[in-house]
Amino acid sequence: MKILYSPASPYSAKVRMAARQAGLPVESEIVKTDDEPALLIGNNPLGKIPVLLRDDGSAVFDSRAIMQFLDRASGGKLYPTDAEARTQAEVLEALADGITDCLLAHVYERRFRPEEKIHQPWLDKQWSKVTRGLAHLEANPVSFENGLTGGHVAVAALAGYLGLRFAGQWEQIWPGHRAFLSSYETLFPAYPEFKSQ
Numbered sequence: 001m002k003i004l005y006s007p008a009s010p011y012s013a014k015v016r017m018a019a020r021q022a023g024l025p026v027e028s029e030i031v032k033t034d035d036e037p038a039l040l041i042g043n044n045p046l047g048k049i050p051v052l053l054r055d056d057g058s059a060v061f062d063s064r065a066i067m068q069f070l071d072r073a074s075g076g077k078l079y080p081t082d083a084e085a086r087t088q089a090e091v092l093e094a095l096a097d098g099i100t101d102c103l104l105a106h107v108y109e110r111r112f113r114p115e116e117k118i119h120q121p122w123l124d125k126q127w128s129k130v131t132r133g134l135a136h137l138e139a140n141p142v143s144f145e146n147g148l149t150g151g152h153v154a155v156a157a158l159a160g161y162l163g164l165r166f167a168g169q170w171e172q173i174w175p176g177h178r179a180f181l182s183s184y185e186t187l188f189p190a191y192p193e194f195k196s197q
């Protein structure tokens with residue numbers, strides 16, 4: 001299997017870490033989404049990464065579907081079997097991905113619009129979701145009691161992207177990120193190799 005990704009992409013970091021955590025042999029290939037290469041568009045009409053190419057050539061996207069696929073393929077190494085614990089892991093992932101969505105919207109507004117068309121109220125709205133989400137993580141510290149789940153992996157991917165693109169703007173809203181990352185790296189020592197860069 002192969003994952004199409006880019007080194008900066010937080011959702012790609014999430015699924016690549018998850019594949020490693022699940023113990024599945026998965027190769028990775030860098031694609032540039034802006035160039036819309038045939039390999040990407042032919043496998044995901046949305047032109048987004050990550051995309052997982054299975055051994056039979058068929059594609060799985062988006063990152064949430066890939067996580068669930070990797071979990072099934074590994075016999076349940078990414079999400080708890082207990083129903084309530086699984087729901088909590090999936091909600092944590094949804095929160096981390098949702099904050100990441102807002103960060104991406106923020107970055108794309110500034111990257112793809114001409115300067116005079118950048119809409120500050122839109123940036124502010126996205127940022128307010130980010131700060132509320134991070135404040136929620138601060139008020140509800142993530143527990144590692146039941147081992148590493150896809151939820152933890154998504155939060156680690158979010159933290160990596162915050163560090164890459166928003167350095168100095170978020171750390172005080174979620175000071176608990178240090179304790180989170182320290183626990184995460186204990187369970188997943190390869191984090192520096194996989195986080196957005």
Ligand SMILES: N[C@@H](CCC(=O)N[C@@H](CS)C(=O)NCC(=O)O)C(=O)O
Pocket residue numbers: 008009010011012033046047048049050062063064097104
């Ligand atoms: N919901 C999707 C989001 C994927 C996404 O937005 N990926 C970004 C890179 S991090 C991308 O491909 N951007 C290029 C584009 O939107 O054209 C997922 O979870 O995989």
